[in-house]
Amino acid sequence: MLWTVETLDIVDAEIEALPSQLRARLVRLMETVERVGLETLREPHVKHLEGKLWELGVTASEGIARGMYVTMTGRRVIILHVFVKKSQKTPKAALTLARARMKQVIEWQSSPTLRKE
Template identity: 50%
Template sequence: MTRIHAISGLDIAALPATLKARYFQLTDRMEIHGPNLREPHTKAFGEGLFELRLKGAEGIARVFYCTRIGRRIVMLHGFVEKSQKPPARELKLARQRQKEIENADA
């Protein structure tokens, strides 16, 4: 079974209700079936970074994650989306956190 970890600062509780419910539905599936749920649920951004795509009545949210050895999924950064493409600052923050996780595991 896959284990999911959220890093400090990732506030899933702050998401609107339908987005939060969708997050838990998809992460439950990830725990059982692994991290690759495929589009439209997940998307690869290269270099080991992925996004979990959440749609609900209140809009769209994205949660960036990476995978680690030992069937671990680490949720790095989440935000409510306002455009089709994730803002550069959101992607940059996710990549920074990914590097921190990789360095801690080294």
């Protein structure tokens, strides 16, 4: 069974706001998850943050981008928040936002605000 990668509507805008190389690499990584499966990827592409929260990571000459996500039943990856990383440590504000969106996603589970990327 293959994985699907979904984004919240607000995350689409966050992806669009990324510099072009970072955006392209993040989209390519999301497509890789769908093509080969999440379980085949390791650091630096996939990293566990805490609890159910994980991140996809890409680098380019423009910097570093992260996509925080949660996995759901049915091999679904739901991207909760995307941002350009400015320091080595994940910003607390990004974690707080991702946790809040994760809580909503878990409550919604089949909400129409989720769409396949």
